Amino acid sequence: MTEPILAGGEPILAARTLSKEYGTASALVRAVDDVSLTVNQGESVAIVGPSGCGKSTLLYLLGGLERPTAGTLALDSQPIHDMPESRLARLRRHAVGFVFQAFHLVDELTALENIELPALLAGASPSAARERARDLLEQVDLSDRAAHLPSALSGGQRQRVAIARALANRPRVVLADEPTGNLDSAATTDVLRLFDQLRTAGQTLVVVTHDSRVAATADRLISMRDGAFVDETRLTGGSARSLTEITGLEA
Amino acid sequence: MGRALLIWRLALGDITRRRRQSALLVAMIAATTATLTLSLALQGVTNDPFARTRAATRGPDVSALFEPGFHGTMGTLAQFAALVRSPGVTASSGPYAVARLELIARGYRVRVHAEGRDRDRAQVDQPLLTAGHWTADGGVVIERGFAEALGVHVGDAILLNGRRFAVRGIALTTAMPISDPLIWLTRSDLLALAGGSEPLWESLNLKLSDPAAASAFADARNPPNAAWFLESWQELRADDSQTIANERQVLGIGAVLLAMIAIAGIAVLVGSRMAEQTRRIGLLKAVGGTPGLLATMLLAENLLLASAATVIGVAAGRVIAPELTAPGNSLLGSAGTAAVSAASVALAAALAFAVAIIATLLPALSGARTSTIRALNDPARPPRRHPWAIGLSSRLPAPGLLALRLIARRPRRTLLGMASLTIAVATVIATLMERHTPVLGVRVAGNILAADKQASLEHVATVLSVILVVVAAINLLFVTWATVLDARRPTALARALGATPNQVSTGLAGAQLVPGALAALFGLPAGLVVFGLTAGNPLNADPPIPLLLAVIPATLIAVAALTAIPARVGARRPVAEVLRSE
Amino acid sequence: MAEPNELPTPEPLQGYQLRVVQEVLLALLAGEASHGYQLRARLALALGPLAGALNDGQVYVTLSRLEKSGLVGSQRVGQAERPDRKVYSLTRQGRERVDTWLNDVSWPKPAPAEFHLKLVAAAAAGLADPVGIVDRQRRELLVGLAQAQRAALAEPPRSVAALLLEGVVLRLQADLRWLEACARYWNQARER
Ligand SMILES: Nc1ncnc2c1ncn2[C@@H]1O[C@H](COP(=O)(O)OP(=O)(O)OP(=O)(O)O)[C@@H](O)[C@H]1O
Ligand SMILES: [Mg+2]
DSSP states (O other), rough: OOOOOOOOSSSEEEEEEHHHHHHHHGEEEEEEEEEEEEEEETEEEEESSSSSHHHHHHHHTTTTOOOOOOEEEETTTTEEEEEHHHHHHHHHHEEEEOOOTOOOOOOTTOHHHHHHHHHHHOOOOOOHHHHHHHHHHHHHTTTGGGGOOOSOHHHHEEEEEEHHHHTTTSSSSSEEEEETOOHHHHHHHHHHHHHHHHHHTOEEEEEEEEHHHHTTTSSEEEEEEEEEEEEEOOOOSSSOOOOHHTTTOOO | OOOHHHHHHHHHHHHHTTTTHHHHHHHHHHHHHHHHHHHHHHHHTTTHHHHHHHHTTTOOOOEEEEETTTOOOOOOOOHHHHGGSSSSSSEEEEEEEEEEEEEEETTTTEEEEEEOOOOOOOSHHHHHHHEEOOOTEEEEEEEHHHHHTTTTTTTOEEEETTTEEEEEEEOOSOOOOOOEEEEEEEEEEEEEETTTTTTEEEEEEEEEEGGGGGHHHHHHHTTTSSEEEEEEEEHHHHHHHHHHHHHHHHHHHHHHHHHHHHHOOOOOOOOHHHHHHHHHHHHHHHTTOHHHHHHHHHHHHHHHHHHHHHHHHHHHHHHHHHHHTTGGGGGOOOGGGGGGOOOHHHHHHHHHHHHHHHHHHHHHHHHSOOOHHHHHHHSOOOOOOOOOHHHTTTTSOOHHHHHHHHHHHHHHHHHHHHHHHHHHHHHHHHHHHHHHOTTSOOOOOTHHHHHHEEEEEEEHHHHHHHHHHHHHHHHHHHHHHHHHHHTTHHHHHHHTTTTHHHHHHHHHHHHHHHHHHHHHHHHHHHHHHHHHHHOOOOOOOOOOHHHHHHHHHHHHHHHHHHHHHHHHHHSOOOOOHHTTTO | OOOTOOOOOOOOHHHHHHHHHHHHHHHHHHHEEEEEEEEEHHHHHHHHGGGGGGGGGHHHHHHHHHHTTTTTEEOOOOOOTSSEEEEEEOHHHHHHHHHHHHHOOOOOOOOHHHHHHHHHHHHHSSSOOHHHHHHHHHHHHHHHHHHHHHHHHHHHOOOOOHHHHHHHHHHHHHHHHHHHHHHHHHHHHHHH
């Protein structure tokens, strides 16, 4: 792991009055409503809110997988809200890594092959891609599962493979959508530990979740309701109470 | 009652929800039934028109031609004429004078056999007029097949040995002991034209008390070196129907090829629907449907589609049949029209229903066997893993990587698609070869009749290859579409992981182009084999090599063009929507 | 500390904690007789980052209290210059007390009645927006959760203290869920 980079570096993501609507006229759904957000280099941000409030939509917008209906969005200082699809795809390769609730591993590829896929798609040499995949597998502590197919992995292991895959091209920002949504408490802890390591290593991270444990690993917590931001809390750096105080275990 | 209504509603709902797939299934089955109908229709072609023409013209049991003047032949005209008095002969006509003349019409210069006839009707072989009038001085009657090949009609003017004649009539006959085209003139006109330069030939038509023994009768009176030649009606029929027999053979092989393509298509279709239907059965079971109810629903649905396909296929067969039986022109009646019998409709329907039942049984059985939970949770057809393909593909650029992995994911579908393309390419190759092969050994300059027979064979082969190419194209479209649908998640994922839309669409098209290239390569030799099987005398072929080789790039261009649109649509689907739905 | 008008401090928490330390010390002594510092070290290990909850002198105060009530006996051993000369052991009475404690199934899970009543009262009197109160509380708990979570993740694998921290985290998570439900309810109440 590298030295932590101070939060508050250059902005990786800068969204201004971003909106996304689905459907038309009578069936119009405003999934994301006038949202502005800046995520700086090295920062980790959690977005929480009830089901259907537009978290996933926002995340897909930030990653350039959806186009906003209105507003502007810059990824790595480049405006992407109206960037042509092909250019956006090439930018995304090295700018964004995705982690999904449903893991979305390729069923017929082994753990190792899944992890090297983004590097291969980005045109890396097979040997470089393979080497990077091995390092990442080591980092997520699954070296002994390299040749396993996803169907032979537990949920937590699958998600760790997916996280490793998201890191394959050393993206500027990792975007995770409900990364622990399908996991039990122990597997969630594994994934959280990984996110915590990434955060301390200075990886910029945006996590969308309704699991407060996941949210609690972020530097900054944003609450959403009906497509809009309603609250923002800083979870690190403030004057914290002692742990014993929190737990009510005072002597 | 309520149950039947429920089944009906479920079946109809399913069909309307999957319009495209249902239409494809109908198209596949219809193409197969149409070809089956066609080849069955041609089974009846040979006997029927010949027999009817023979009855209507009082056709001869034995037809004889006296050709004097060849070196070393024996026999006089008197001896020839005495054949009439042979035992077993019940009626006769002739001898009529026959001469070889040069006919010029509509830019053609052709050698014809002209027969000099009286105005009165002959007891045997009175050609049947299909247009105009019988011979008169200055007028000529032309055999129908020849007239159509020439494109002349009643009232047109032609030149015979440089003299002007009017076409008085068009007629049919079954007495054509010669392979040159036939016309009739008055005896006096014929004698005037022949001008004594060559000795005249004579023809004779005999009716026997035992028509079945005609061949024996002819053989007994055909000594070697005789100045005459006798031919039985059976031999005449065989000559005449040679073309039809060839066509039937081409069509028979065509039907087999088409059935193979259609079965490949249906297999892809049923395979890709099966996963979905197994799941649907699981779901309906979970909400209380019995497996029996569901199988009945599926059966109702497939039978409905099969019925529609039968109607379309048989109707198409009826429309196309006359197109293919054009050589019947030389005989009475149009061969194809009456030939679509109830039996062939029944056979076509049986085929369609068999397909429908198989398409029902497979998912019904697997749905009944699969537990409800598994049907709901597991993909019924997990993709295949081929380590070699994955290893190899990781050395390729992104589109190649995607294409190879898509192929390896569903190898069976790829093979089926490839098979159907190979068959189509083979048919095109065989058709091209057919077009460049003279019929009857040598192409006689100006022999229009031979060219006509050739043309009709080409016609059949062309119509067939058009059908085959169209069906193969539908198949290809469908295979591409099935691949695009099936690969929705992996392609969306590839895009989320950094593939550009162009790389994805190139990959999707490439997944068809690679097997397409192989199909073109295999199709070339396969086409030559098919040609060898269908052509009467394949060794006379004059292979148009540049044209044959051009089929390979043409196939690739066609595949690229056909797959471009589905591949593009597939690559531009909103990624988030696909990834979100799971 | 004993001013006449002062409200009683919330008794249950303090008393509960004291009792726990008593019983825990007794149970630890049931295995083997130990020095006070040994007992203290074991408790600190089990509590991990929460060891701050133990007052330095608390173990010794409790031990002498237990000794006075006859649940624990002691013996002086070793050199006179060491501070912990006493080795404590369990008496028969102490043993009985441990058994009763181990079989006790009461569960310290107070219902969040006080906070609930706070919201109801605030709404009824129109003093403050219950949603605002909930949001503030939520932020507070989230910050706490973040800290507990980080402390838990910082523990080495298979640490016994991590288990305690997981309990803290999961409880806070449960409280946060309930707060979400409160927010939903009071939001709707405001709209009505
Ligand atoms: N393709 C679509 N067409 C129409 N509406 C959509 C579409 N995708 C999402 N929505 C709507 O947009 C809103 C936000 O959806 P989104 O998936 O972003 O919510 P979410 O916060 O991620 O919910 P959850 O926590 O359940 O995942 C929802 O009301 C949803 O119904
Ligand atoms: Mg979501």
